[in-house]
Amino acid sequence: MKNQTDKLVIVTGSTSGIGFAIVLKLLESGYSVIGVGSKAESCQNAKIKITAQNPTAPVVFYNANLANQQEIYALAHNIKEYLTLNPNLKLHCLINNAGGVRDWYMTTSEGYEYQFALNHLSGFLLTYLMVPLLKDGIVIFTASSSHKHTRIHWQDIMFQKWYFVLSAYKQSKLCNVMTVKELNKRGIKAFAVDPGLVKTDIGNKGMTGITRWFWNIHKKSGTDPEIPAQTYVYLCNRPKSLGLYYYNSKIASYNKEVDKDSETMRLFALSEKLCGISYKERISS
Amino acid sequence: MNVFITGAAGGLGRAMAVECAKRGYNIVLTDCDEIHLVQIKNGLLRQYDINIEIIVCDLTNKEDVDTLIKKIDFLNLKFDMMLNIAGIDNEGAFMSRKYDQIGDIVKVNVEATLHITYEILNRRNTPFNIVFVSSLASQFPMPLKATYAASKRFLFDFALSLGVELKESKVSVLTLCPGGLATNPTVIEAIDAQGFFGKATTNRLEIVSRKTIQKALRGDTVYFPGVLNNLFRIFNNLLPRQMVANLIHRRWVKSQAKWLNTNNQSMANMVKTPITQNLETKGVI
Numbered sequence: 374m375k376n377q378t379d380k381l382v383i384v385t386g387s388t389s390g391i392g393f394a395i396v397l398k399l400l401e402s403g404y405s406v407i408g409v410g411s412k413a414e415s416c417q418n419a420k421i422k423i424t425a426q427n428p429t430a431p432v433v434f435y436n437a438n439l440a441n442q443q444e445i446y447a448l449a450h451n452i453k454e455y456l457t458l459n460p461n462l463k464l465h466c467l468i469n470n471a472g473g474v475r476d477w478y479m480t481t482s483e484g485y486e487y488q489f490a491l492n493h494l495s496g497f498l499l500t501y502l503m504v505p506l507l508k509d510g511i512v513i514f515t516a517s518s519s520h521k522h523t524r525i526h527w528q529d530i531m532f533q534k535w536y537f538v539l540s541a542y543k544q545s546k547l548c549n550v551m552t553v554k555e556l557n558k559r560g561i562k563a564f565a566v567d568p569g570l571v572k573t574d575i576g577n578k579g580m581t582g583i584t585r586w587f588w589n590i591h592k593k594s595g596t597d598p599e600i601p602a603q604t605y606v607y608l609c610n611r612p613k614s615l616g617l618y619y620y621n622s623k624i625a626s627y628n629k630e631v632d633k634d635s636e637t638m639r640l641f642a643l644s645e646k647l648c649g650i651s652y653k654e655r656i657s658s
Numbered sequence: 659m660n661v662f663i664t665g666a667a668g669g670l671g672r673a674m675a676v677e678c679a680k681r682g683y684n685i686v687l688t689d690c691d692e693i694h695l696v697q698i699k700n701g702l703l704r705q706y707d708i709n710i711e712i713i714v715c716d717l718t719n720k721e722d723v724d725t726l727i728k729k730i731d732f733l734n735l736k737f738d739m740m741l742n743i744a745g746i747d748n749e750g751a752f753m754s755r756k757y758d759q760i761g762d763i764v765k766v767n768v769e770a771t772l773h774i775t776y777e778i779l780n781r782r783n784t785p786f787n788i789v790f791v792s793s794l795a796s797q798f799p800m801p802l803k804a805t806y807a808a809s810k811r812f813l814f815d816f817a818l819s820l821g822v823e824l825k826e827s828k829v830s831v832l833t834l835c836p837g838g839l840a841t842n843p844t845v846i847e848a849i850d851a852q853g854f855f856g857k858a859t860t861n862r863l864e865i866v867s868r869k870t871i872q873k874a875l876r877g878d879t880v881y882f883p884g885v886l887n888n889l890f891r892i893f894n895n896l897l898p899r900q901m902v903a904n905l906i907h908r909r910w911v912k913s914q915a916k917w918l919n920t921n922n923q924s925m926a927n928m929v930k931t932p933i934t935q936n937l938e939t940k941g942v943i
Contacts, residue, residue, distance in 0.1 A: 443697060477840035478864040482694050483701025484676045533680070533864045581850045582857045646704050 378431050381462045382609060383407045383452065385439060385499070386471030388415035390573030391515065394598035395468060396432065397423070398606045405431040405462055407452060409471065411438050439471050439495035440481045442648065449502035456506060464506040466609050469496030470515040472545070476580045478536035485647065486531035488538075492545035497552055498648045504561065504655050511612045513605055514553055516565040518620070520546035521628045525640060538584060550627050551637040552644070553617055559656055564608050565627070567620040568601030570594065659683040660737045662778050664717060664771075665744030667694035669841035670791065670863070674741050675702065677867040684709040686735065688726060689744070690716045711735075717744055717770035718762075727777050739787040739874065740778045742771050747806045749914075760805050767809035772816075785828040787874045790817040794837045794859065794882065797891050799899055801907035802914065810835075821879055832874040836861045837887045852913040858886050 382399050386392040388410035399406050400423070410416040416434035423430050433455070437448040456462055472492040479487040485494065500512050523543040526532070532541050549565055556563040572595040576588025600621075607622040608614055616624030617631075630636055645651055661678050665671035667689035678685050679702045687710065689695050695712040702710055711733065715726045745767045748759040775788065793810040800807035814833055821831030837859035838849050849856040861883040873881050882888050894902055 441697075443693070475846075477846065477860070478862060479841060480672050480676060480863075481701075482697040483704075484672055484679075484698050485701060533676070533868070536862065536864050581846065582854070647701075649700065649704055 377403045378405050379461050379463055380465035380609075381405045381407065381456070382466045382468060383409065383464070383503070384468045384470055385409040385496070386411075386515075388412070388419040388434070390575060391568050391571055391598045391601055392468075392470045393419060394602035395470065395605045398599070398602040399609065400427070400430050400432060402606050402610070404465070404609065406433075407455065408432060408434040409437055409439070409448060410434060411471070412436065439499070440487060440491040442481075442483055442490075442494075442498060445495060445498050445502070449499065452503070453506065464503065464508075464510050466511050466513060466612070467500060467503050467507065468513045468515070468605060469499060469549075470513075471495060472515060472575070473578055474538055474542050474575060474580060474584075476538055476582075476584050478532060483647070486533070486536075486541065488541040488545050489531055489548070492542070493548035493552070494644060494647060496549065497644045498650065500552075500556065500561070500563075501648065501650050501652060501655060504652075507561065509612070510562075511608065512553075512556060512561060512563040513608055514549040514563070514565045516549045516553075516567055516618070517542075517546040518567045518569070519543045520550055523547055523628075524630050525551075525636060527639075530643070538580075547628060547630065548640060548644075550618060550631050551640050554631050554637050555641040557617065559652055561656075562612060564614070564616070565618045566601065566604050566608070567618065567625060568598075568604070569596060569620065571596055571598050571601055573598060659739065660686070660735060660783075661739040661741065662686045662688075662737045663741045663743060664688050664774060665742075666712075667691040667698060669743075670836075670839055670867070671741070671743035672698055673841070673863050673867040674743060674870070677871055678741075679706040679708055679710075681871065682706065682708060683739075686711045686713065686730070686737075688713045688715045688717070690714065717774055718765045720773075723770075723773060723777065730781060736781055736783045737778055737786070738783050739789075740775065740782075741789045741791075741870075742775060743791050744770065745791060745809075747803070749803055749806065751802050752804055763805045763809055767806070768812050771813065779824075779829070782829070785830070788817075788820075788829065788831045789870060789874050790814075790831070790833050792817070792833050792835045794835050794887050794890070796835060797894055798906055799903040800910075801903055802910040818879065830874070830877045830879075832870070832878055833880050834866070834870050835880065835882045835887075836866055837884055839863050839866065851916045855909075856913065859884065859890070861887070 382404045384392050384395050387396045387408035396406050396408050413436045416436045420434050423432055435448055435451055437444040439445055475487050481487055481490040496514055520543055526544060553563040553565045572592050577585055604619050604622045618625050618627040661683045663671055663675055663685060666675045666687035675685060675687055675698060687695060692714045699710050699712050713726050713729055715722045746763055748755055748763060790813045792814040795807040796810035796814040817831050817833040840846050840849060840860055849860050866883050882891060
């Protein structure tokens with residue numbers, strides 16, 4: 374094991390599924406880790422699971438509901454404080470992995486559609502808040518191959534006319550890949566990872582009836598979360614990699630919409646507005 | 659168009675605020691939850707070019723309401739529409755609750771609604787629209803939700819009469835009677851516990867908020883969203899009330915037991931991990 378405990382990686386949505394597998398793999402590879410989970414109880418359980426195997430594992434968990442922008446600010450504040458208290462640590466990578474599906478149209482505290490806010494805006498805002506700490510570090514977003522079969526629904530981006538869970542999900546994942554594209558233009562090294570179909574509980578949380586039943590059958594043909602977790606560690610180990618979108622530690626093809634500058638720039642500008650931020654000011658300062 | 663909305667910091671109220679903002683209306687939002695009021699205001703101002711006032715107010719507190727009215731008069735505001743969304747439901751058997759919990763249902767759903775409606779009606783433009791949020795529950799005698807259902811029945815009958823009284827003053831009154839509305843993860847759990855019928859009687863939040871405004875502007879008097887809910891209502895009118903009460907009691911007993919059971923289990927897990935007890939909700943673990 375390489376000793377690189379001075380390199381800190383933040384993983385959101387890390388108390389179960391892919392996120393938890395990423396944390397384990399990162400610790401194995403000798404990184405220090407901050408995990409983020411939406412429930413205090415699951416953070417506690419994740420920490421216990423890890424320290425039972427290795428009591429000195431360099432990992433802490435923070436509890437934050439990333440659908441709520443105020444909690445993202447609070448989280449960023451806590452992370453900054455943690456880094457001040459541990460001056461030997463350098464932020465090496467931010468993994469925006471938290472995400473979910475919701476059967477029903479729901480609004481967040483800011484009045485945004487839930488999946489758009491959680492799957493897209495949360496990573497967008499957290500990355501912005503981490504920019505001053507990242508320096509040469511990288512950012513990774515958990516995308517999905519489902520992003521290939523959609524476009525941005527500009528006429529109704531929050532699906533207020535007729536909400537359908539998969540349309541909202543696919544669009545939010547396309548937003549992730551577009552964000553990655555725009556971040557790279559701004560000199561922030563970013564990647565999107567397609568984890569493939571994985572046996573996780575994403576389709577069981579916040580879902581009811583038929584959709585849950587469908588997911589339970591569908592996920593049986595998925596891989597274990599350790600498989601996609603390798604791709605994240607691969608990118609952490611090789612932060613200068615050239616690709617934008619990765620599957621199984623290899624560069625993969627993505628939706629052509631992502632190469633349309635007008636689309637990605639429009640999304641970036643809208644996202645900045647919805648978060649009340651400006652990347653330009655932060656990067657130049 | 660100036661719209662006054664109560665209970666605007668979460669759930670249906672927030673979705674209604676989004677709908678009004680989308681239509682370009684100027685809105686006054688009130689709720690007792692200041693943090694979320696500020697957040698929804700920010701979220702809406704980032705998206706829409708409208709005027710928003712937020713006023714923190716506990717509608718059951720007479721002094722709070724007086725201050726609210728003073729503020730409205732100071733701003734010299736008159737309204738074209740009022741959405742009475744604020745309401746609570748401390749679900750459970752009558753004798754299984756503390757009396758205050760029962761009393762609060764009547765205080766918020768009935769007394770506070772009447773008070774604020776009276777004050778806003780005195781500050782109205784002509785024509786004027788009011789929306790009361792009753793419930794599908796108002797149509798049935800509901801054991802285990804007795805006070806809640808009766809409070810909603812109060813609003814249902816009151817709204818109908820008020821509409822007739824004020825018809826000549828060009829005030830139209832709409833009563834919204836939704837089934838379940840999946841406004842947050844806890845509600846989704848509760849809907850799920852009710853099984854097939856829980857999901858089938860749940861209405862789409864995005865549709866209900868849009869159509870409620872449409873119908874109010876059209877001068878409709880009642881709105882029962884969803885085909886199945888309407889069938890239930892018609893069927894219910896054919897059966898003796900005693901029989902309906904018995905049927906509903908049987909159903910609630912089952913679903914509440916299931917719901918309480920899942921919740922108690924997660925509570926039990928909390929207790930098993932002793933460190934959780936001293937845990938700061940948003941702190942490091």
